[in-house]
Amino acid sequence: MKSSIGEKIKLSVFGESHGPAIGCLLEGLPSGVKIDMDALLAQMARRAPGRDKTATTRKEADIPEIISGVVDGVTTGAPLAIIIKNSDTKSHNYDNLRDNPRPSHADFAAAVKFGGANDIRGGGHFSGRLTAGIVAAGAICRQILKEEGITVGGHILTIGNVAETSFDPVNVTAAQLEALSSKLFALNNPAAEELMRAEIESARLEADSVGGCVELAAVGLPVGLGNPMFFGVENVVSNILYGIPAVKGVSFGAGFGYASMRGSRANDQMYYDDEGNVRAYTNNCGGITGGITTGMPLIVNVAIKPTPSIGQPQKTVNLKTGENSTLVIEGRHDPCIVPRALPVLEAALAIALLDLLAQGDRV
Amino acid sequence: MKSSIGEKIKLSVFGESHGPAIGCLLEGLPSGVKIDMDALLAQMARRAPGRDKTATTRKEADIPEIISGVVDGVTTGAPLAIIIKNSDTKSHNYDNLRDNPRPSHADFAAAVKFGGANDIRGGGHFSGRLTAGIVAAGAICRQILKEEGITVGGHILTIGNVAETSFDPVNVTAAQLEALSSKLFALNNPAAEELMRAEIESARLEADSVGGCVELAAVGLPVGLGNPMFFGVENVVSNILYGIPAVKGVSFGAGFGYASMRGSRANDQMYYDDEGNVRAYTNNCGGITGGITTGMPLIVNVAIKPTPSIGQPQKTVNLKTGENSTLVIEGRHDPCIVPRALPVLEAALAIALLDLLAQGDRV
Amino acid sequence: MKSSIGEKIKLSVFGESHGPAIGCLLEGLPSGVKIDMDALLAQMARRAPGRDKTATTRKEADIPEIISGVVDGVTTGAPLAIIIKNSDTKSHNYDNLRDNPRPSHADFAAAVKFGGANDIRGGGHFSGRLTAGIVAAGAICRQILKEEGITVGGHILTIGNVAETSFDPVNVTAAQLEALSSKLFALNNPAAEELMRAEIESARLEADSVGGCVELAAVGLPVGLGNPMFFGVENVVSNILYGIPAVKGVSFGAGFGYASMRGSRANDQMYYDDEGNVRAYTNNCGGITGGITTGMPLIVNVAIKPTPSIGQPQKTVNLKTGENSTLVIEGRHDPCIVPRALPVLEAALAIALLDLLAQGDRV
């Protein structure tokens, strides 16, 4: 099993939920970058459990230790390794879960693939906890992107059936993205937030969970990033985003909405703005044509499935007895993973964009 | 620019729409496989222009020549190279297009990226014509997959606002997929087909185009294919599918529909069937959990934007004069690319799945 | 089987000796480069058979056709594909060779690996003929390197027991390298050439073959190319050079001579030259420390084994009868492959260096 990605900026993720530590390795960073640890910890806090009442009550200090690649707070150019120790790991008896795979978790597929040797404690290597390292790595990439004038952000677009568009894909600004990225529950309309929180609370009270959708954006990208065919922005971004647990859909710009459009409406017609820059009246293509950035904001939608761990009894199989069984999952779970997934997805997008940027344009 | 993809089965695509030839290179194939040229040509015919009145009237013989990797019709294990000569290339004057980039085409982004040196004749390397090689490569991969009991197929799910579900994601069979994959306009309901054709004809008459969506499936996959995080089935499949021009959304199983579900409904509860196989009552996860196949059918949805080449006047910029301009695109265009894109997407899916299969399970 | 290499500049080689054509694919080239076809053909001529009496008498026109990535002689930035048709393929009966693998050829190993399906006609994919495409690709890379002030070249260092050092590794110049690279039998001392030719002729008359060694160099490289550990100049260069048939040793600078040195003599002590550049008094490290270029000339030595095809009877096994056998190889063979291998090795070095250069320094 490989858990690494990237061409020029390479991310490798390691660890298991209840092992000694999780972490990640980030290769290809430039030397001489002073790491903004406050910004890094602020992003970690958005993802950390127990910060918002919509999330699991598991508490983790989530203090990242940079054990290589940084001296006196400045990158050396060598691979940057981050370790995050696991602390709040309750010593369950996991025999029940090993025997009775949880529906819509990886338990069954992993048991077959790894011959039962995979670590199932807290989900092992499949746990959402491993995304903590991605957030830390992404925070560093965001900082380098910012020095190049590129800002990444995102917001909660839907929770269950409640939807709220927090920005305009044609005119979204860096300031708007930064404001959103400082929030634990990231959207702009307090009324919509209240409704979304109510959806989550309703699911929680029924020992259930609920899915949602987020919208990511990046502004300040140069024209010409990415390639036709298999190294396009869409390929690279979807490739990394599908690495985040619970992601089941990734689309760009109008995405699936494009399918019911006519070309005359879908096409992003162009003009010169006052500064002589080429701009488009609409942004259905989400800032990408032919795999290459156009200079308009990059817009990505991501669908996130409901947390599969729910408190209700569920039908499954008993791999030990070979008979059908019923499972009730104990423990602390997020009734909705969307708010905590958002900073992870933003981080992953930042890593992908820095990789594309680092691949350069000429030669 | 790189136009290659894959770990163990590697596909590289080359050529330009109006150059001497297009083609592809397929590395990593097993030796000793007898190529079924009839099956290969049948897939080529589904994608070829001029076969169905919904498509462009450009005619291309599209005869693939295998120039390496095959002796006496059998694979040698060496890289397999396919060449398809370009013939029906009309000698336009392309100065107008070079100066006035077409909206929602890659023209503007590519002009910036390649400093104007990119081939714009017929779209150059960005042309959908390059997918002909992918169909040929995919046909070979489909054949090898079939020997392993795996069948890939798909159907048109929507054209504009007309939708038709042609199979059940829980119970879809190899026979159903093969029947669909033998059609030029692949779906099961003649009434829906009539409505979809009417949508396309309506767009054509208005010098417009229309988008759509396809649903792909694979049955017979073993449990345990793919990995958590970045080498999962979703990552690998979305990575290659986004290499096909006009794709703007890729989702798995319930996809974006997952976002509004509760976990209690979304979770695929499991049972043993009569043969002792683990099955699920539903297939919202599209046959993948934690990036790994579950043994249920793999289900992928793909959104395809309307052909950006339309006959109506459109606003754009004149890169030569630096002023706003109006463009009318001449030439032969598909009012809807969905029917011809489907065999390409099926081919790409087959290549990705063979790559995952070839990566093996143990060690 | 994969036959491709490179990170940013990617080379893929395809074809079989007696198939319709051989060729290669070169991805990642910059756009806008005017190809110097004369320079390309001049390099092809150095490798082509039948040009020098030390070589096989097989005649091949070896005319490369660029079928994609170039319009009007200028690179478009799209993958560049080169095809070279095979013409002088004599229709032998190959059953004898299939049954009786040639000693020190890949015949036996390949028969096992590919289950007998590999193309054995003329060596198939293992043939030295496939290096023609590498020479063409390398010529294009050499041209781009030259625009960056970097010159690649080499000379015959030994044939059998005759040795001749044609340049000084500390002070070798671009002009010296270019003069050597214009020769069919590349070295500087006519007396040594005469002795080397005599070695080859002696081997030929005895139906035997003889090995040798070449020295490659590159000047004008910037300080800082390459990386510590696995992406260093030595790794990248040796990786591609071992892709050339008959190469059995690759070393840098003093190479194996380093093993018997003391550090006090081996170390390359440094000074500022008159222009303020950092230079070294010696160049035992061959222009690389810690995997990174120092600005001194890059020096690579390559050992080339004697052509294994010889006219003398040899002991082998009969894979059909399962008994020991004796083989006499018919046909046209090079009594010494070193002169023709040299331009291939120079080309491969150029491709590797352009790849390193294209990977850039910052981010």
Place this chain on the structure above:
Amino acid sequence: MKSSIGEKIKLSVFGESHGPAIGCLLEGLPSGVKIDMDALLAQMARRAPGRDKTATTRKEADIPEIISGVVDGVTTGAPLAIIIKNSDTKSHNYDNLRDNPRPSHADFAAAVKFGGANDIRGGGHFSGRLTAGIVAAGAICRQILKEEGITVGGHILTIGNVAETSFDPVNVTAAQLEALSSKLFALNNPAAEELMRAEIESARLEADSVGGCVELAAVGLPVGLGNPMFFGVENVVSNILYGIPAVKGVSFGAGFGYASMRGSRANDQMYYDDEGNVRAYTNNCGGITGGITTGMPLIVNVAIKPTPSIGQPQKTVNLKTGENSTLVIEGRHDPCIVPRALPVLEAALAIALLDLLAQGDRV
């Protein structure tokens, strides 16, 4: 900067000599393997400093902590991360070294490449200390190879001008390799060992250092491992070996000796042995033809330069003043790194071979 390698088995190395820890990440291991920690620690001890009087007196406990990928001593299939804390890091003032790069070290090239931000304490990421993680990773790979009947080993071939062949490349056995690999100073002839130790002591007394050469071998490899061209055994093995500091030459079988041979002597003629296996009378090809294993022992020679850190005054440049200078290097250094490099090279060979094995043969 990337410090990772491998296709199916991927090794990434991180850390800096005087940072908090060094370590490595090993992806792609099979699940269910019980790690033999005693064997792992025995290999670590061979490389560790301070164990033999020929080595530096720096003491490091070198206790590897496996922080992911192993539960209860058994691999889970998830990425395996190893951390080794740094302890004996003396707090020097490094300003002198930063200003005056050490001859034949990476100091100057790295200073230019990383703009002075690279960690120079103890060599930073360039330090031989980083190879400790490679030994640990290699020990795990050796164990898995052994389960497949493959044994890796090696011996000191030369130190300075003293040479000793410890085994026969045609008939070397697993038992011989295992016996050698249990030694700190690995060769078979006590008289030769005495002479080699005298060479080292002589260098040490003169504040000098001395180079050497090692011979590596692997037995039990199946026929058919590796590929023609760029994924051959020679490419993969040389690629990883050049990642080990101080390696300046890598050759296979007769290597550079091949260059002066005639084909009639160089060719490895074949026969059936009593068990019906195809064997060769000689093994000049080092067990590889056309990049593919033949079933004969794999033989690799590696040249190692003298430790560049010596106690004698050396000429260098002062990067701060821009003037020539003289440097005397303080501190603890190995007068000969060859004995400690050997277990690292064996480990690297094991990792490369497991990668090739894991890539499989069919499909």
